[in-house]
Amino acid sequence: MSGDTFLAELGYKLGKTIGEGSYSKVKVGTCKKYRENVAIKVVDRKKAPPDFVDKFLPRELDILRGIKHPHIVQVFEFIEVCNGKLYIVMEQAATDLLQLIQNRGHIPNHEARHFFSQIACAVKYLHERKIVHRDLKCENILLTEDMQVKITDFGFGKKIHSSPHLSSTYCGSAAYAPPEVLMGVPYDPKKYDIWSVGIVLYVIVTGCMPFDDSNISKLPKSQQKGVVYPENVHLEEKCQSLIQELLQFSPTERPAAHQIVKHAWVRDGK
Known part of the structure; x- marks a missing residue:
């Protein structure tokens, strides 16, 4: 059969x-x-x-x-x-975040906050249960018809049983991967997720990627310099501050998931 x-x-x-x-x-x-x-x-x-x-x-x-x-x-x-x-x-979802951004160019601040706060809450839930995703990207963030976030695709997910836990598996997408993963050093998978969430937020509010990933070997140097923003996109200072915190080159300086949901820009919508 x-x-x-x-x-x-x-x-x-x-x-x-x-x-x-x-x-x-x-x-x-x-x-x-x-x-x-x-x-x-x-x-x-x-x-x-x-x-x-x-x-x-x-x-x-x-x-x-x-x-x-x-x-x-x-x-x-x-x-x-x-x-x-x-x-x-x-x-089943209606679309995904990448398709929405491609259709609209970029997402205004108030809508961006709506999507991001839901993403951050889901990541907080996972990390509190010692689960990491390791492939958070716009394609893996689905949206329902009423524009509710649904994170999917746990193909690179894993449970971690000790803290701090270091992983060595190179996984996920280079454009959303933090410098420590690209450089091939053991990494904290929770901080991997935090970096990826920062990339997702940047893409939501600007409609473009923060770093050129066409040459992977040069990508960490670009990441170390930090992000610049398109001239045609106006961002609230609090939003820029959050992106800077999430995309810290040093993983130990990135916030934990429970700190992200308390960030001033995220809480402004509540």
């Missing part, structure tokens, strides 16, 4: 593909027991390398089974099929 036939017997119907990775696809789906459309991530274990199947995938599943937060994508169920495919059924 094929995986799709098995799903059909469970009441699911697969639709078009809305995302694709190296070893997985994300499809729109419907099911009688859920009122709304769902997203179904189809993972093909047979196509994936052993490192993914034995290390990263089990970590992702372990994290997804144990988290529940209004700004993290909700997983409804996991369906294992004997042909090596795994179906992860989750809530």
